[in-house]
Amino acid sequence: MKTQPALVAFFAVTMILSCTGCGCINGPRTFHASLREVDHSVLTTATAGDQRPAPSIEVVQGNPNKVVDSIGWVVGIPRRIILWDRRVDSHQVQPETMAEVATYAKVNELDGICVRVNQYDPADEWKRLTKNDRISPGWRYTVGAASLIGYTLLPGRIIGIDNYNPYTNSVYVYSDVPALAMEAAAYAKDIKQRELPGTYATVNTLPVVSVWHETINTQETLSYLQTHGTYEEQREGLAILYPNYGASVGGAFGSLFGFTGVFEIGGAVVGHVSGWHKAAQVNPDSIDTVNLKKDSPEHNRVSRTALSHETLVVGNSK
Helix, strand or coil: CCCCHHHHHHHHHHHHHHHHCCCCCCCCCEEEEEECCCCCCEEEEECCCCCCCCCCEEEEECCCCHHHHHHHHHHCHHHHHHHCCCCCCCCCCCHHHHHHHHHHHHHCCCCCCEEEECCCCHHHHHHHHHHCCCCCHHHHHHHHHHHHHHHHHCCHHHHCCCEEECCCCEEEECCCCHHHHHHHHHHHHHHHCCCCHHHHHHHCCCCCCHHHHHHHHHHHHHHHHHHHCCHHHHHHHHHHHHHHHHHHHHHHHHCCCCCHHHHHHHHHHHHHHHHHHHHHCCCHHHCCCCCCCCCCHHHHHHHHHHHCCCEEEECCCC
8 A cells, every 4th residue: 555645744744843842832931921001011021930820811932943834834825825925824923923912912801811823732732621611611622622633633833824712712823914913812802702602612613604703803903903003003904804804704605615715815805905995095194093102112022032932921910
């Protein structure tokens, strides 16, 4: 019997992920961070120990691996073309993007969330599945377990696509685009507000129905950027979120007819035209945002700590 090349390639990638420790944090230092009530800027202070406040917001970045990240970059080419942005699924997420999603999570009080930035850590994800009491065990150990099997066998470190897993309360970020990372985290906010989060999350895995939460997430992110974003951030958000939404909607309906890719491209094209039109209408003189002081020393300090692949914990400083 001849061995299938695709199967060999899969096991080769799995061995690389396991042996090189590309997704794990080797002896991370921990930083506690708090959010100012006045200006929402993030403060960080290094601690001597590894005690973490609970609940907290955890942002963890995987260690770089040229082989794995290069494979992921190649796999991400189609999505980069569809969204027409070289930062999409680049697997090279900059500290500023991590700081943006951490700030979004803190502003929206998404306590207990874990943001995995280009990291593959199935062991910890299975632990988070068992501890996430916001979702009923019936959903966690069925649909949630199935989602983690997919995460384990098809690592996002290779496949890409920024998304949120409601069963582990984890956001996976592979693109250096703040708006896409925040859109993924917006699903966490949506889940948090539901009386039956497990049922809601499961229903949204069905074909076409997923458009429900995609619509809410996109609207929420655009609203956040309109409130807190600069002129450039608002324009960028419109230019990237519209085609991303269009591709999601197109793919959802295309799956009914067996033409997912074609419909995704068509939806993205419509989204690009609409997004560029909306972005062109943003008036810099009418921007009235809540300043998060992104140029403050505190915000920059978050960026520097994240750059060295450490664990950033956002919560109440001790």
